[in-house]
Amino acid sequence: MIDSDSYTFTEIKLPATGPSVLACGAWLKNTVCITQGDTAYLSPVNGDLSTAEARDKLGDAVTRMCSFLSVKPEVVAHDLHPDFYSTEFGCNYAAQHHIPAIAVQHHHAHIAAICVEHQITGPVLGLALDGAGLGIDQTPWGGELLYVDGQFFRRLGHLSTLALPGGDRAAREPWRMAAAALAKLERIDEIDRRFPEQSAVQAVIHMLRHNINCPQTSSMGRLFDAAAGLLGVHPIQSHEAQAAISLQQLAEKGEQKEALKNGYRITADNQLDFLSLLSELADYPGVAENAASAAAIFHATLSSGLAEWVRQESCRSSGITRLVLGGGCFHNKLLIQGVMDSLSDNSICLYKPQKISPDDSAIALGQAWIALQVYKNDD
Numbered sequence: 001m002i003d004s005d006s007y008t009f010t011e012i013k014l015p016a017t018g019p020s021v022l023a024c025g026a027w028l029k030n031t032v033c034i035t036q037g038d039t040a041y042l043s044p045v046n047g048d049l050s051t052a053e054a055r056d057k058l059g060d061a062v063t064r065m066c067s068f069l070s071v072k073p074e075v076v077a078h079d080l081h082p083d084f085y086s087t088e089f090g091c092n093y094a095a096q097h098h099i100p101a102i103a104v105q106h107h108h109a110h111i112a113a114i115c116v117e118h119q120i121t122g123p124v125l126g127l128a129l130d131g132a133g134l135g136i137d138q139t140p141w142g143g144e145l146l147y148v149d150g151q152f153f154r155r156l157g158h159l160s161t162l163a164l165p166g167g168d169r170a171a172r173e174p175w176r177m178a179a180a181a182l183a184k185l186e187r188i189d190e191i192d193r194r195f196p197e198q199s200a201v202q203a204v205i206h207m208l209r210h211n212i213n214c215p216q217t218s219s220m221g222r223l224f225d226a227a228a229g230l231l232g233v234h235p236i237q238s239h240e241a242q243a244a245i246s247l248q249q250l251a252e253k254g255e256q257k258e259a260l261k262n263g264y265r266i267t268a269d270n271q272l273d274f275l276s277l278l279s280e281l282a283d284y285p286g287v288a289e290n291a292a293s294a295a296a297i298f299h300a301t302l303s304s305g306l307a308e309w310v311r312q313e314s315c316r317s318s319g320i321t322r323l324v325l326g327g328g329c330f331h332n333k334l335l336i337q338g339v340m341d342s343l344s345d346n347s348i349c350l351y352k353p354q355k356i357s358p359d360d361s362a363i364a365l366g367q368a369w370i371a372l373q374v375y376k377n378d379d
Contacts, residue, residue, distance in 0.1 A: 009065060010042040012356070012365060015119045018372040022062060022073035024090035025364035026106065026133075027081070028240070029357075030054060032061045033364035036071050040116065040368055045361050049085040058089060076101045077371035079109075079363070081134040102371040106133025107144045108153040109366030110326035110358075115148065116369045118324075118351045123149040125156070125313060125320050127306065127339075130327035130359070131171065131221035131241070140164070142219025143272070145313055148324070151373040156313055157270030161216035162226060165207045166200070170222070173236050174243045176204055177222050178229025181278045183208040190282075195235065220329045223274060227298050230281045231291050241328070248332050251299045254292030259304035263297075272309045277301050303338025310339075311346060325352045326366075328359035 017038040025031045030046040043061040047054030066072070078090035080103045087103075094101035110133075111126030126146040135141035135155070143159030163180040164170040170177055175198055179191045188208060195201050207214050221244065228234055228243035233250065237243055263277040277298065281287075284294045310323055323343070330336045330352065340350055356362045 008044060009061075010356075012040045012042060012116060013119070014038045014040055014116060014369060014372070015121045016373075018376045019074040020071050021075050021077055021368045021371045021375070022066075022090070022093065023077040023104075023364040023368035023371065024058070024079070024086040024093075025367070026079060026360035027084045027086065029360040030058055030086060031361050031364045032058060032065070033368040034062075034065045034069060034071055034073065035368050035372055036069055040365055041065055041069060042356070042362075042365055055085055055089075058086065062093070073097070073099065075099055075371055075375040077104050077364075077367035079103070079134070079367070080105045080136070100375065102374055104367040104370050105136055105153065106363065107135075107141055107146060107327070108148060108370060109363045111146055111148045111153070111324050111366070112150075112369050113356060113362035113366035114324045114326045114351055114353055114358075116365055117354060117356055120322065120324070120351065121150065122322075123147065123320055124322040124324045124351070125310060125317065126153075126324045126326065127310065128327045129220035129325075129329035129335075131329075132217065132219050135218075140215065140217040140219060142217060142221055142327075143223065144218065145270070145272075145309060147317060147320075151370050151377065156317070157266075157272065157309065158218040159220060159223060160267070160271045160273035160275065161218050162222055163208060163211075163214035164217050164222065165204045165214050167213055167215060171225070173198075174225035174229035174233070175235035176229070177226035178235075179204050179208060180214070181226040181230065181275070182282065184275060185279050185282065187282070198235070220327070223302075224329070226278055227281055227295075230278065231284070231287055231294055233291065233295075241331075244329070244332070247295050247298065248334055250292045251295035251334055254296040257293065257296040257300045259300040260297055263301035264305035264308075266305075266309055266312060270313070272305055274302070274305060299332075299334045299338060303335060303342050306339050307342030310343065310348060314348060321347050321349055323348050323350050325350065326358055326362070330358040
């Protein structure tokens with residue numbers, strides 16, 4: 001940690017040296033990162049860039065850090081999403097200083113950040129689980145199995161998708177994700193009976209029936225929301241990840257459960273499908289009294305499915321045995337421990353976040369490391 005005029009930023013050693021990079025970070029939990037030689041400097045969290053205060057902090061962080069480090073960045077890195085303020089800021093900065101700007105995919109950056117922390121330079125499997133990040137196909141990703149080798153990545157598989165009825169609003173209202181799960185289970189007629197208190201229930205049913213404003217997402221965060229909605233846990237959230245956190249807390253109160261047999265399947269095109277698990281939750285007996293038990297089964301089945309997915313991919317991917325875990329869902333200690341336990345008898349070597357956070361506050365570090373390699377290799 002370095003303290004410059006009461007402004008503290010984190011110093012992280014890079015696996016290699018390179019040109020100075022300014023990385024502008026993500027939308028939520030925004031940080032910026034500047035590299036100098038073989039060292040990256042990560043700012044404190046600026047906040048959610050939907051607020052003017054956080055946007056001002058982003059600009060102030062860049063000014064402070066460049067001044068303190070006496071650095072003039074040679075390249076800018078930003079998120080793939082064209083509408084993020086951090087993308088706009090980065091592109092404007094690059095244009096003003098006549099330097100290149102490099103777009104970096106969100107989940108690639110998640111895995112790269114953990115690779116930096118562990119000084120990994122070779123190929124890894126990356127399990128990136130979070131709420132959302134724009135994919136290279138312009139759809140919202142969030143449950144990704146990736147091949148990552150420095151500046152290169154490839155999407156090897158993803159969670160089977162669920163609809164987002166109402167778009168971004170579905171991320172704030174888990175009952176909508178539960179409705180999406182019921183529709184995918186061909187149980188759409190149950191939605192109004194299960195959620196009669198929701199004024200938008202008929203509108204959501206109409207969206208799902210006619211596929212109107214229902215983008216598909218592979219997000220693990222939204223899978224948690226669907227489970228929470230089916231179990232009556234925070235049908236509407238007052239803050240980010242409230243339902244997922246409550247689901248974890250419920251599971252911790254319950255008895256340790258075994259994974260549900262046939263609770264998941266891995267498809268021929270390498271999608272990890274938990275639809276049968278959601279079906280079980282939808283029919284869980286006495287859910288009001290047994291929510292903790294249901295939540296524990298949910299976590300155990302997720303962990304088992306993710307571990308099997310990784311095992312199979314490791315066998316296919318030239319025997320890659322290094323697995324890097326990134327993304328905000330890995331704040332969930334039950335999930336990360338469950339995956340580790342499920343892989344403990346195999347030759348998979350796991351790398352998880354330790355000094356840095358798994359969430360979007362680490363995105364800038366990953367962006368910087370990827371852009372440094374792209375620029376250095378193209379020079």
